Amino acid sequence: MSTSTKSHSEPAVYVYEAPVRIWHWTNALAIIVLCISGYLIGSPLPTMPGEASDNFLMGYIRFAHFAAAYIFIIGFLGRIYWAFVGNSHSRQIFLPPIFSGEFWDGVLHEALWYSFLTKEPRKYTGHNPMAVIFMHIMFVWGTVFMIFTGLALYGEGAGYDSWQYTYFSGWIIPLFGQSQDVHTFHHLMMWVLILFMIMHVYVAIREDIMSRQSLVSTMISGWRTFKDKRNIDDGH
């Protein structure tokens, strides 16, 4: 399949299965819609002229937020399911091997590599250990946080007898203190996810150029290709 890749010099490895790739890109799109619509919920656009009955701008923005939210939620649930049935790479971001010395050695190596203190990057089939840490803490838990707080806010509008209220708003709102606090933390976590995205996009492009394996194309085709012939030295 990928034998035609130009930098190919040793067998390419199939890393990201189709469900993971589809999820990655729909999720990226959903998050962008969520961030833009969410920001506009917090700080709405200038007032619309005309009669109230002729306009529904805020309604559409909120609809976009909620529609993207459900894609985001269902996608994440599907992704968790795939972590059970998919290949070993599909579990990486959920289960960082924090008790493995090798793993922390890898983290240290990445820290040195990003501080320009080591000349050569290591070669990985999956994510590098540093990436796993950031993805696990900022992205996975950030996502869980957004889903829980988001559904709690949604339940407030959906009402007392909705499942969102019963399973989310009912205990999450008192946990934070009150509704306003849930809004504030939901809003703050958006910025955490934006920070993650800035770093994620930068690092993916940088590694694509500077490391010894493919990255961006891997998330499109699923195949990891390598730029040199030496062994994979990611410790696996």
Add this chain to the structure above:
Amino acid sequence: MAMVETFYDVMRRQGITRRSFLKFCGLTAAAMGLSPAYAGKIAHAMETKPRIPVLWLHGLECTCCSESFIRSAHPLAKDVILSMISLDYDDTIMAAAGHQAEAIIEETIEKYSGNYILACEGNPGLEQEHTGGMSCIIAGKPYTEQLRHAAKHAKAIISWGSCASWGCVQAASPNPTGATPIHKVPDLGNAPIIKVPGCPPIAEVMTAVITYILTFERLPSLDRQGRPKMFYSQRIHDKCYRRSHFDAGQFVEKWDDEAARKGYCLYKMGCKGPTTYNACSTIRWNGGLSFPIQAGHPCIGCSEDGFWDKGGFYNRLTSIHQFGVEENADEVGIAAATVVGGAVAVHAAVSALKRTQSKGDQE
């Protein structure tokens, strides 16, 4: 005369006509969201069941809950409401004073032990228990003692208003007196606590709670935070008459703009309606006359826990104090994104430089 005294007896004695009594029953049924048929049931309960004694104690508070009662614009309903609460002990509106007044408390507690409702307006300052300082002394003793004593014999406690329910302004950071909402006061006995928050709560809501207990002989069903569901299960925003302007994206941007005159949504002026559980937008105030948003002012969230410490009443986004300076989520986020974005740019530049260098080395 061994006849039991009913609420109706008391009202008639105070000169309230049967007509206004029935009107009150109808209004209360409507406020509780019951069908008109219940007005009769309420009237029947008021006429036949022994009235519930109410002990009304005041701690650290501003008396706005009492004011809310006596300012009810409906002149007839007002008298009914007053006669329901001023029955036994309420140091603001009772006739007795001094030792006489204190004797009434003891008498009620003894006579109705386990049967009276303790209505708490305000809260105790617990800091004095640690520092020996003095605040809120009633008849020579700290209010906390009076509260504990009365609470232990009560059938139920009603936390009137945001002071008793949440702490309110006297509990605002740094809370020097240690003002503590009733449900967090230690050693208070086991009486169930009903929170009726608001600064003040709506008069109709207050009487409806007592009427409900009388009519149905049980406490109203409460949400997880202890508020009666029938009045606190929806946000101001859910029933606000300006909601169509919110959905349309039509907002007041400045106090004196055209949108303000047209009655557009007050979201951008800091309206807390979307995060506030209360009945203002349905029952309204002063006998259904108006409520803050109708008067052109955003909701300040007065019935919510901590509303006094969440930054400006006129800001949409909450101030976050944890960072030393007052900022909202967007200000914090944009600052962080700028730092990270800048770091990324520098890192990219250095990376590019190193790469050209190492390429040069390889050649």
